[in-house]
Amino acid sequence: MTYSKEEIVAKAREVADMIAQTEEVEFFKRAEAQINENQKIREKIASLKSLQKQAVNFQHYGKERALELIESKIAKIEEEIDAVPIVQEFKQSQTDVNSLLQMVSTAIANQVTNNIITSTGGDLLRGETGSQVRNSPANKK
Template identity: 75%
Template sequence: MTTKVYTKDEIVEKAKEIAHMIANTEEVEFFKKAEEQINDNQFVREKIASLKTLQKQAVNFQHLGKERALKTMETKIENIEKEIDELPVVQQFKQSQVDVNDLLQLVSNAIANTVTNEVIASTGGDLLKGETGSKVRNSVPGSCS
């Protein structure tokens, strides 16, 4: 039984198919809706605009060596960040980011684990030990290759 050998182009094409599938999951749809809700929220837009202004002022104060003014700006920045983070729409958005990242990590791990297991199995290795066939053969006392 011969195993088909794939080209990089074929693998990249399959990866694009998987990416398309991921882009059309419930997790990604929820992410897009959550992002849209944030962008449509006037309160959030105003807070983000204030935050950007304060951050610019903080950079200027830091550049000018005005430590006390910088500390005041940093406190104001932290307060606005906390205010934004406490909003349900922002919490939903952040959770949707986590969910999409978890899905991507799941796919990445599935690929890595499957490749490892296929290499071990195809070389007659030991899946339980995670050793390829050549390592198994070379670790047996008295065996010669």
Template identity: 60%
Template sequence: MAKYTKDDIIKRAEELARMIADTEEVEFFKRAEAQIHGNEKVKTLMTSIKGLQKQAVNLQHFGKEEAHKKTEAKIASIEEQLDSIPVVQEFKQSQLDVNNLLQTVASAISNKVTDEVILSTGGNLLSGETGAQIKNTNCSHH
């Protein structure tokens, strides 16, 4: 009989989430985000992009292809300026670091569950077969 319920696991997941929120990666992300919001140049460029994006949608809607292309080019140019600002680079890197941490945790859980299933069914970890797969393979030879 199973020892744990979905609720037990959710409680543990919340503990894990609190631990993740208290890592260097997340601390760095919070600092980088605060710097982004406090940076006037970043704010100005973001406002320009938002305005141009609205303009681009309208131009596309009314079939103004040339003007739409020019507006898209302006947006790309401002995005390049944004990406060249060190705090923006740090912010993007910190987003990647947090995402990588989350991916690592998700993979670790997933891999461990798979291993536990294989082991608990008398399977083979090296071949990745569960006990049921091994039994069925052996049966088909007779």
């Protein structure tokens, strides 16, 4: 059976919907909402963005000393933000969701490769397609 690109994309959307309904994604959404509801964190993030813009300007104009001062302020605010437990949980949830996406991507790539090898009469253990196996020095004797 041959599938069209449209059919494959439709299945990919189904998988994406499944991923969006995992515990990892649900936790990510809850943590993000808690961060957005926290006035103190929002203020620190706004301050951080402002300082980052200043840093870009100082860098652009070659203001090295001012840039160093701003970068130390940025680092301090980043540490303060990172010290908040919900931020740590949010960052962990980002890592978890990214790991899940990577696992799905790897599983798809591996399955496609295995199907190609198998369908061509290849050798899964050696990772060779059928044409590689037929044309290998061991089979040319």
